Amino acid sequence: MLIIEIFKLSLNTLRTNKLRAILTLSGIVIGVFSIIAIMTALSALQSGIESGLSQLGSNTFQVQKFPAVNIGGPMNAKYRNRPDITYEQGVKLMEKATTYKYMALEYWKSGKVFKHGQFATNPNMGICGTTPDWTYTNDYYVKDGRFLSEKEIQSSADVCIIGLEVVEKLFPKSNPIGKKILLDNRDFIVIGVFEPKGESFGQSLDNIAIVPITKMLEIYGRRESLNISVQASSKDNYFETVENVTSVLRVIRGVRPGDENNFEIYSNESLISSVNSFTQYFKYGAGFISFIALLAAGIGIMNIMLVSVTERTKEIGIRKAIGARSSNILTQFLVEAIILSQVGGVIGIILGVLSGNLLGIYLQASVVIPVDWVIIGLVSCTMVGIIFGVYPAYKAAKLNPIDALRYE
Amino acid sequence: MESLIKIENIVKRYDMGAEELYALKNVSFEINKNEYVAIMGPSGSGKSTLMNIIGCLDTPTSGTYILNGKDVSEMDDNELAHIRNKEIGFVFQTFNLLARSNALHNVELPLVYAGISKNERIKIAEDALASVGLEDRMKHKPNELSGGQRQRVAIARALVNNPSLILADEPTGNLDTKTGEEIMALLADLNSKGNTIIIVTHEKDIAKHARRIIKIRDGLIADDTTKPLKGEI
Ligand SMILES: Nc1ncnc2c1ncn2[C@@H]1O[C@H](COP(=O)(O)OP(=O)(O)O)[C@@H](O)[C@H]1O
Ligand SMILES: [Mg+2]
Numbered sequence: 273m274l275i276i277e278i279f280k281l282s283l284n285t286l287r288t289n290k291l292r293a294i295l296t297l298s299g300i301v302i303g304v305f306s307i308i309a310i311m312t313a314l315s316a317l318q319s320g321i322e323s324g325l326s327q328l329g330s331n332t333f334q335v336q337k338f339p340a341v342n343i344g345g346p347m348n349a350k351y352r353n354r355p356d357i358t359y360e361q362g363v364k365l366m367e368k369a370t371t372y373k374y375m376a377l378e379y380w381k382s383g384k385v386f387k388h389g390q391f392a393t394n395p396n397m398g399i400c401g402t403t404p405d406w407t408y409t410n411d412y413y414v415k416d417g418r419f420l421s422e423k424e425i426q427s428s429a430d431v432c433i434i435g436l437e438v439v440e441k442l443f444p445k446s447n448p449i450g451k452k453i454l455l456d457n458r459d460f461i462v463i464g465v466f467e468p469k470g471e472s473f474g475q476s477l478d479n480i481a482i483v484p485i486t487k488m489l490e491i492y493g494r495r496e497s498l499n500i501s502v503q504a505s506s507k508d509n510y511f512e513t514v515e516n517v518t519s520v521l522r523v524i525r526g527v528r529p530g531d532e533n534n535f536e537i538y539s540n541e542s543l544i545s546s547v548n549s550f551t552q553y554f555k556y557g558a559g560f561i562s563f564i565a566l567l568a569a570g571i572g573i574m575n576i577m578l579v580s581v582t583e584r585t586k587e588i589g590i591r592k593a594i595g596a597r598s599s600n601i602l603t604q605f606l607v608e609a610i611i612l613s614q615v616g617g618v619i620g621i622i623l624g625v626l627s628g629n630l631l632g633i634y635l636q637a638s639v640v641i642p643v644d645w646v647i648i649g650l651v652s653c654t655m656v657g658i659i660f661g662v663y664p665a666y667k668a669a670k671l672n673p674i675d676a677l678r679y680e
Numbered sequence: 681m682e683s684l685i686k687i688e689n690i691v692k693r694y695d696m697g698a699e700e701l702y703a704l705k706n707v708s709f710e711i712n713k714n715e716y717v718a719i720m721g722p723s724g725s726g727k728s729t730l731m732n733i734i735g736c737l738d739t740p741t742s743g744t745y746i747l748n749g750k751d752v753s754e755m756d757d758n759e760l761a762h763i764r765n766k767e768i769g770f771v772f773q774t775f776n777l778l779a780r781s782n783a784l785h786n787v788e789l790p791l792v793y794a795g796i797s798k799n800e801r802i803k804i805a806e807d808a809l810a811s812v813g814l815e816d817r818m819k820h821k822p823n824e825l826s827g828g829q830r831q832r833v834a835i836a837r838a839l840v841n842n843p844s845l846i847l848a849d850e851p852t853g854n855l856d857t858k859t860g861e862e863i864m865a866l867l868a869d870l871n872s873k874g875n876t877i878i879i880v881t882h883e884k885d886i887a888k889h890a891r892r893i894i895k896i897r898d899g900l901i902a903d904d905t906t907k908p909l910k911g912e913i
Contacts, residue, residue: 277792288780590776593737594837595765595793597758673764674737677776 275607278600282608296576297616299569300656304620304649305627307562311645312628314551314558331504332409333514333539335521337497339546354534355525356497359489364524365500366403371516373505376406377498379488386434386481387454388442397438398480399455401488409501412482417449417464420484428486433464435478455481458491514539566652569616570660577609577664588668589676602669609661610654617653621646683746684844684876685711685734690743692729692899703729704740705899713844716871717878718890726899727880731849734878735770736760748844765793769838771848775830777822783809783833784818790841808836812866828859835866839875846870848879852886864889 286293338351362377369375379401386393406412407419414433424431432455439448448462460483469477485498504513514537527534538546581588588601625646629639692704703726711717719727732738733745736752745752748767755763764770777786787805796804809818812832822830831851838846848867852860868889871877881887895903 274795586776587778590778591789591793592761593735593764593770593776594790595761595841597761597793599758600793672738674732677737677772 275603278603278607279611281604282611285608286611292576293612296572297612297619299572300566300613300616300653301620301623303562303565303569304617304653305624306565307558308621308624308642308645308649309628309631310554310558310562311642312625312640313631314554315640315642316629316632318547318551331507331510332411333502333504333510333517333537333542335500335502335517336536336538339536339538356495357500357525357535358494359485359498361521361524362498362500365517365521368524369502369517369520371504371509371513372502373513374405374408374503375517376403376409376501377485378402378406378501379485379492379496379498381456381488381492384456386438386442386456388448388451391442391444393438393441393479396479397455399483399488400480401483401485401492403485405503406482406501409503412469413467414464415467416447417462419464420482425484425486428484428490430458430460430487431463431483432460433466433482434462435466435476435480436468437476437478438481439465453481455483456491566656570613570656573609573612573657574660574664576612577605577661578667580608581605581664581668584668585671585676585679588671589673589679592671592673593677598669601671602665605665605668606658606661609665610657613653613657613661614650617650620653621649624649682713683710684713684715684748685709686744686746687734688744690730690733690740690745692726692733692738693741702899704733707743707896707899707901709894709901709904711876711878713876714871714874715876715892716868716890717892717894718887719878719880719894719896720882720884720887721896721902722882725896727882727896728849729899730896731847731878731880734845735768735847736763737770761793765790766841767844769835769841769843769846771831771834771838771846771851773850773853775822775827775834775854777830777833777837779822782819782821783814783825783836786822786833787836787840790837794841804840805836808840809833811839812836826859827855828862831855831859831863832866835863835870839870844876846875846877848877850880850882852881852883857885860886 335357337354337357359377366375366377380398381400382398383395384397384399385395386397400406402420403425404420404422407414417433419433420431423429432453434448434453438453442448442453443451448465451462453460453462460481466478466480471477500517502513502517504510518533518537521535522533525534591601592598625641628642632639687710688708690704690707691702694701694703707726707730719730721727729738733740734747736747736755740753743753747763750763752760752763778789781789784802784805787808788801791801791804806815806818809815812835814829814832814836817825817829817833820829822833825833831854835846835851838848846867851867852863855863864886867877867879877890879886879890887893891909892904892906894901
């Protein structure tokens with residue numbers, strides 16, 4: 273008997289028992305869906321994170337009080353109790369460190385409103401007080417005008433350089449250079465405009481204004497920790513630079529030899545690897561949950577197939593009486609179980625890829641199809657179908673024809 | 681005449697826990713090609729047990745069974761399936777049709793297991809249904825057919841693989857007298873066309889269609905008579 277005949281036969285049987293088939297296969301759908309959705313979303317996110325991170329200049333690293341990816345819960349005490357990184361420490365680091373090429377201090381405030389004349393922005397603008405090297409360490413280039421000078425830092429001047437989005441919102445028709453602008457209700461003069469920088473993680477990088485760090489401290493006080501961004505002169509002395517900055521900063525911040533650093537250093541690479549190790553936990557978790565779900569679904573299939581064999585004992589007897597071999601019966605029931613799990617698997621994969629990508633798109637990541645997980649999904653469904661279908665199918669196949677026929 | 685069935689010292693024992701039940705104690709006979717045999721006997725005498733063994737649905741506890749020159753008692757499961765498929769057409773008292781399949785598909789089924797292609801299958805099955813007078817009921821499911829029509833479908837199914845032997849275990853048991861007569865006429869017609877037929881019944885009226893009557897009592901053959909042909913008296 274041809275496998276195609278058996279396949280048609282199994283499809284027909286499943287069709288005559290639609291509701292039962294759908295309920296049985298929904299277990300598989302859920303199991304496969306959960307793993308594929310999570311894996312798709314994670315892959316989308318990961319590729320998004322990796323491209324988003326390249327915004328930090330090359331050979332650049334950051335020094336801050338808090339780690340960039342905080343697995344142990346929000347701002348746990350270990351990090352909160354560290355002393356802030358102060359302006360003085362930053363200035364001293366710039367003086368004492370020897371191997372870096374560029375170094376800038378950063379003091380960020382976000383959620384601010386900028387105004388010019390009758391124009392105002394939404395309250396989602398960022399102000400960053402910083403030092404002259406910032407344009408190099410953060411890869412922002414001035415298109416018109418110029419960046420901050422050392423003198424303007426010293427004198428804590430009321431000047432700023434603005435991003436393209438600020439220009440579009442506040443100076444739709446005029447040239448902003450030399451014009452007055454209100455940053456969080458304080459007067460500044462625009463001295464430069466940045467080249468557009470685009471987006472990272474769905475957030476614009478062009479909705480900023482850069483001011484002298486000294487001005488920033490004057491306005492917002494000294495109660496927050498600063499960030500320091502550092503660029504090495506080349507890839508070759510990147511690690512040397514990290515070492516040098518670390519050891520000088522340890523001395524400046526009074527860390528005793530043998531004690532842990534009381535600040536974090538991170539780069540694109542270290543960020544990517546910590547994001548990866550973070551998503552790894554997610555993957556293991558999702559994998560485990562899906563495994564349990566598939567196991568439960570498999571038991572569901574086995575249960576239904578056993579019921580089906582019992583219900584159809586008479587049918588099996590009739591088939592055997594007119595010449596079906598045990599192998600025909602075995603294949604018939606096995607194919608039924610595999611179809612159930614495969615259809616469930618395919619639906620689960622389609623739903624999973626769709627919703628994983630929807631989540632990815634919502635988080636501004638690119639669309640991906642995790643081929644490896646799709647294959648793993650299909651293979652594990654087939655396995656579930658075979659493993660949990662074999663016993664009922666075997667039970668059906670080994671029925672004695674006359675006993676099966678007599679079954680009431 | 682050519683021998684089709686040769687049964688020797690067939691015993692069928694059922695082990696029911698502590699008790700042993702001999703459904704067939706020791707049965708031997710021979711049936712030739714194109715014979716029409718009725719097996720008669722009271723209820724529980726072992727008629728169905730014997731038919732199931734002849735039909736290769738069941739295996740004897742001991743004894744030999746030669747069908748068409750082949751020793752069936754030595755065969756494995758697959759060979760038996762092949763015999764059931766090709767050599768034997770079984771008609772049951774309770775029809776035993778697939779409830780969810782229409783008449784055509786029920787008749788087609790033995791051909792499916794014989795590995796015959798779809799187009800050919802449908803043609804043969806349609807012819808078989810036509811030969812039992814059901815050409816206009818092919819798409820009906822068993823529950824859309826009368827008892828007599830169901831039994832006709834079952835007979836068409838039994839015929840479809842062109843078997844050497846047609847076995848009918850009380851084929852009229854679930855039918856009224858008139859319909860039963862029609863079914864018997866159908867079987868008589870098949871016999872006249874050259875088919876070997878064995879029928880189990882406990883009704884004398886039914887048995888009179890057969891030339892040879894084997895009577896069974898308590899798992900043993902009590903009587904075996906062949907009526908002489910009309911011209912032979
Ligand atoms: N599967 C079985 N297990 C035990 N005893 C059986 C079985 N099948 C039949 N028998 C017994 O064997 C005897 C003959 O049964 P059967 O051949 O069906 O009789 P009948 O002549 O009425 O067709 C009966 O006593 C019956 O109870
Ligand atoms: Mg009986």
